[in-house]
Amino acid sequence: MFDTPLTELIGTEYPILGGTMMDLSTPPFVAATSEAGALGIIASAMYPDSYKDYRDAIHQVRNATDKPFAVNINLFPMMRKLDNVKYVDIAAEEDVRIIETSGFAPPEDVVSAIKGHGMIWLHKCVGVRYACKAESMGADGVTIVGYENGGATGNLNVATLILVPSTIDAVKVPVIGGGGVVDGRTMLAVLSLGAAGVIVGTRLMLSEECPLHRNVKEALLSATELDTDVIMRSVGFAHRIWMNTPARKIAEIEESKGNLEDLLPLASGWAAKKMYEMGDTEAGTVSCSQGVGLIHDIKPVRKIIADMVSEAGRIHEALAL
Template sequence: MFKTKITEMLGIKHPIIGGTMMWISDADFVAAISNAGGLGVLASAIYQTREEFAAAIERVKALTDKPFAVNINLFPSMRPIDNNDYVDVLVEQGVKIVETSGHSAPVELCGRFKQAGMTWIHKCVGVRYAKKVEAMGADAVTVVGYENGGATGALDIGTLVLVPRVVEALGLPVIGGGGVSDGRGLLAMLALGAQGVIIGTRLLATKECPIHDNLKQALLAAGETDTMLVMRSIGATHRVWANEAAKKCAEIEAAGGGLEEVLSIVAGARAKAMFNQGKLDEGIISCGQGVGMVHDLPSVAELFERMIDQAARMHGAIKPA
């Protein structure tokens, strides 16, 4: 077992945070991650109304008595969201941990987090962004390197450089990610000074993940070269699985297509058809280079125990020369 500042701060067994994934990080999956000893993070942007969002939080609480978090999404979307409404729900539901992610720091919201006594984690991709939210009162910062699936930012800094740079620049606990798929990656993040790891791609290939088996099997067959960057032209760079939809998005961007044209390819309705019906080229799915190290479909609990065991065995095997 690895006890760190993050496990102590969040009250979790393992220093493993489940990356927030749109249309995937629902109540049941979040509860499975938390029950396995990690921190599940509910994607608030999945839910269309305050009532649906509140019901999702209530379901998480019904399925687990372990800590969980809720993500507030600050990225552009086809359906504008007033996040103040969603923070109202967090307060009403007594949510203890909130994660923010997006283009900018949540200047208008952070005071509300602190007033409600929430532990606030901000996810970003560079030292200057991390230092800004530290000054705003964040309790921890998550940084993910260029290998990461999902939002990568525009700095294109690899995990091995980004994580220690942020650790040495901040006085806050750092959660590191980008390419972490097993215990080797977990141990590497801790060696770089992180107090926990965030994983997303590896969780896609688990029994509890709510995506179609066709997609899980396709990800098992994918290699580390089967990802690509899209949405850079609209300032929302994401690393995704290189399927036909992703390639079409890249073509539109290369031809100078605008925001609406790009969003029509990456729209949530198309992603949901992919996730629910197994239509592999219908939409896009965030996917990191670590997919090349994904070879089976364990339960989330089995995955976490395997990661911890492998990290512990490797740590014990490392001897000074």
């Protein structure tokens, strides 16, 4: 029922991408996403210190699944400059067929590396004009995420319901839509807008396999659609996150025109580690969609995807009556 130009392009069972989630996108989690019939995506930026670790991550995913998976190339500003062409080259050497870029405009050298290796290129962005630019540079598909989404929002503030069809009207390549896709209802809604697929981040964060500490997952289960907000806009890095104490502190610093140095301790790697690995829900911040308010359980990735697809199928049939 859900064979689309996206499943044709990337070879997955379902038209679903598992959103890259930086430190959380460990090989077992990525492999579980692919095994469930969606596209698992390795975050190359998780391996800034060692190409060997990056290569090992690709091997681990390949050993755990024979289904398609991709590598994400991070185009957001980073504290450390990454050699993204090298990440693409290694992915090609390891026979990864699909590259997702996300963040700012794709640089020419990265695009020519992807194209030169004959890989499939998906670019994720938050605005119609960015999608058009990626298509003009040769992207095979564009992922567009609305303002509801967990993670980077950009500054255009357009919601999924409007952004997805606007993008479909503007480009010819398959469009993957997201921002708030957490169940069969929201999946079908985005497909009904004409998208060839959906991207799912926050719902998969609240899976058994996602390596986020149980305390944080449980705290997020109690969150409603009102408990996220966009912060870091003042430093050009607007992100939708769950509003805990550090997030509110960041918002206050921004309000009082504080600078990046004041914000860094709250968004540091150590704060994230204390939160993600040690379960201190008030240590740092975590990206999170408004869709969190619709999530009421933690279950295996396979079940999340299967439930999403079967619920979308049921609604689709009911609508056709």
